[in-house]
Amino acid sequence: MSGMATQTGFANAKANGLAEFRLIPRIETFPAVVSFAQTPLGKVALLAVFGLGMRVFIPDLWSVLTLMVPLALITFLPEYRRFVLAISPIAFVVVQTNSDPPLLGLTLAVIASAVFLYWCAMRWPRSRFGQRPVLFLLTGFVALILLARAAAPRSLPYLILWGLVGALASYLWFIAYALTDRNSKPAKELTLELTALRPLWGSTNTPFPKGAAYLRRIEAKNSEQLAIVQLKGLKLLLWAILLKVCQTLWNRFFHQYLLIPTPDQSLAMSVHGTPVALHLRWACQLLAYFELIFTFSIFGHRIIACCRMAGFNALRNTYRPLSSTTIMEFFNRFYYYFKELLVDFFFYPAFLRYWKKHKRLRMVFATFAAAFFGNSLYHLLRDWQFVRDNGLWSDISSYQVLFFYNAFLAAGLCVSQLRKRDSMPAGFVRGRLLPAVGVGFFYCILNVFDADERMFPLIEHLKYLASLFFIHF
Amino acid sequence: MKGRAEIHEFVQGLLTASGDDGPLADSDSLLFSGRLQSIDAVEIVVFLEENFGIDFAQVGFDKEQIDSVDAICTLTETVTKSN
Numbered sequence: 001m002s003g004m005a006t007q008t009g010f011a012n013a014k015a016n017g018l019a020e021f022r023l024i025p026r027i028e029t030f031p032a033v034v035s036f037a038q039t040p041l042g043k044v045a046l047l048a049v050f051g052l053g054m055r056v057f058i059p060d061l062w063s064v065l066t067l068m069v070p071l072a073l074i075t076f077l078p079e080y081r082r083f084v085l086a087i088s089p090i091a092f093v094v095v096q097t098n099s100d101p102p103l104l105g106l107t108l109a110v111i112a113s114a115v116f117l118y119w120c121a122m123r124w125p126r127s128r129f130g131q132r133p134v135l136f137l138l139t140g141f142v143a144l145i146l147l148a149r150a151a152a153p154r155s156l157p158y159l160i161l162w163g164l165v166g167a168l169a170s171y172l173w174f175i176a177y178a179l180t181d182r183n184s185k186p187a188k189e190l191t192l193e194l195t196a197l198r199p200l201w202g203s204t205n206t207p208f209p210k211g212a213a214y215l216r217r218i219e220a221k222n223s224e225q226l227a228i229v230q231l232k233g234l235k236l237l238l239w240a241i242l243l244k245v246c247q248t249l250w251n252r253f254f255h256q257y258l259l260i261p262t263p264d265q266s267l268a269m270s271v272h273g274t275p276v277a278l279h280l281r282w283a284c285q286l287l288a289y290f291e292l293i294f295t296f297s298i299f300g301h302r303i304i305a306c307c308r309m310a311g312f313n314a315l316r317n318t319y320r321p322l323s324s325t326t327i328m329e330f331f332n333r334f335y336y337y338f339k340e341l342l343v344d345f346f347f348y349p350a351f352l353r354y355w356k357k358h359k360r361l362r363m364v365f366a367t368f369a370a371a372f373f374g375n376s377l378y379h380l381l382r383d384w385q386f387v388r389d390n391g392l393w394s395d396i397s398s399y400q401v402l403f404f405y406n407a408f409l410a411a412g413l414c415v416s417q418l419r420k421r422d423s424m425p426a427g428f429v430r431g432r433l434l435p436a437v438g439v440g441f442f443y444c445i446l447n448v449f450d451a452d453e454r455m456f457p458l459i460e461h462l463k464y465l466a467s468l469f470f471i472h473f
Numbered sequence: 474m475k476g477r478a479e480i481h482e483f484v485q486g487l488l489t490a491s492g493d494d495g496p497l498a499d500s501d502s503l504l505f506s507g508r509l510q511s512i513d514a515v516e517i518v519v520f521l522e523e524n525f526g527i528d529f530a531q532v533g534f535d536k537e538q539i540d541s542v543d544a545i546c547t548l549t550e551t552v553t554k555s556n
Contacts, residue, residue, distance in 0.1 A: 131533075
């Protein structure tokens, strides 16, 4: 009996040991390391290793130094963190655009307008603007695009208006978060709001990590917390480097050695009447699923690692997506901050206002508001250059593949959320493995419509999808 | 009228359903810490609408209002008093 108990205990210990195994050790839980990271020598070492790590992603030494100087200031003088972070992005804008005074002027005008709108929303929260600030912002931006489109080409108003559209487009969702920061105190926390306005650590058009309200909650409050957060940042950067190495090996093996095409290449060959073999079409769809995860993990980890080095314990943008057992869970784990944007600005407003008496309809409506309408609007506004060059209607009609993609995704998310209410089957195979494979299959199929280039009409994508299942039309 | 114990029990149920069996203190962050997801926030909203008559379209919605059991209790007390 005791022998069996010992064996069981050993087996458990072994299982726990496997579960506890970390490729990169949890250095932020080692007291000696945390203590060392709080000493001047430890801070220098941490910054040096982090700077070296960043060079993997930023080959230009000068760019790495311009990032590391503010991070060093924050590390040694944390009481000036908000001030340093508030002025750094503005300083970067001035340095980067000083050779183009009109662009610099327009960008500074956008920042000043953002501060003014934020102040208005905080000052008059009960006004029409204060209650629906994002609606006003997005409507105003669309109106600005229409106005710019109406201007005579190459005229002064045309240049000014399109310049303003370009400058505002990159700040749009950052301003949206600032306008909804209900607990902000404009007189005291302007520095934090400016920090979140295209922050030092970088972003896409999607704010990483959300706005100042979130930063306020996750900011390190003392030197020990700062050391822990920075160690987590360093760890995440090491993860990003490791994934980048894996991605490079992956690409060399599958695309350069085995010569498996990318989905875009495979689709183009099918459209031109020379399709690749069926197994290669499936292989490239499957590879694209993993490659997207690589890409999003690497750029997200790099940004969040810098954010953590600045003293904010932000959640990862991509977190174990392959363990997702539902479509909704994958969507949440794959590109967390984009999903949060859609949820904050489209899902909740729709869910809280409409169809309150009809539970399922309410959920479906809000999901489509976010995953279809919000997602489509985000991309339409992001690609404002296409409207400038080809016109609004041409832009919308060229988005037919994206609209289909978003509708397909929204439908999948609806089904996923409605099914979530039922209990999941138990066991590893039925409870975890099969659902994870099902989720992967859904996104492999969805990726057939993930076309940024907008080279082919929807029908070609549908034909390609059908050909994967032996259907030809 | 439900109280703190019911709110705590409801939140604990959400955590358990999402595979989080860890202890829950009333001050623990739920959404900003990543312990609960947006879909769980929806469950909390519906719970508060049904049991406390809170209309978020009227009072305004902010995730900070439902980020912990303490925050939820503060919200329900504020709304109850204003009614």
